[in-house]
Amino acid sequence: xxxxxxxxxxxxxxxxxxxxxxxxxxxxxxxxxxxxxxxxxxxxxxxxxxxxxxxxxxxxxxxxxxxxxxxxxxxxxxxxxxxxxxxxxxxxxxxxxxxxxxxxxxxxxxxxxxxxxxxxxxx
Numbered sequence: 001x002x003x004x005x006x007x008x009x010x011x012x013x014x015x016x017x018x019x020x021x022x023x024x025x026x027x028x029x030x031x032x033x034x035x036x037x038x039x040x041x042x043x044x045x046x047x048x049x050x051x052x053x054x055x056x057x058x059x060x061x062x063x064x065x066x067x068x069x070x071x072x073x074x075x076x077x078x079x080x081x082x083x084x085x086x087x088x089x090x091x092x093x094x095x096x097x098x099x100x101x102x103x104x105x106x107x108x109x110x111x112x113x114x115x116x117x118x119x120x121x122x123x
Contacts (some may be wrong), residue, residue: 035054038056059102067090068086075089
């Protein structure tokens, strides 16, 4: 995969390439299509939304992504533009903050939609 990133970096530097989502490390045409379903159709939009934001948008769309997709998104954006392998992100110390960011949003959603238990009703 390093050859692909070297080629992309050279073409970007020469102004001959507009970077697509599929050109980012860890992401391909399938990821590009999936992100487009939630309105992320360019690298700029993905960078603006961030890995956690894009992951949460996909999660809210009804077809939740795996945590490996979160690692892939984060690795694709850091360091820019070469990226890091998703397995490296999964083993790194960035894993816990990413998980907490995703779970923190999940807990907010659960609290907002939680029903109050009333005695006599099943729990």
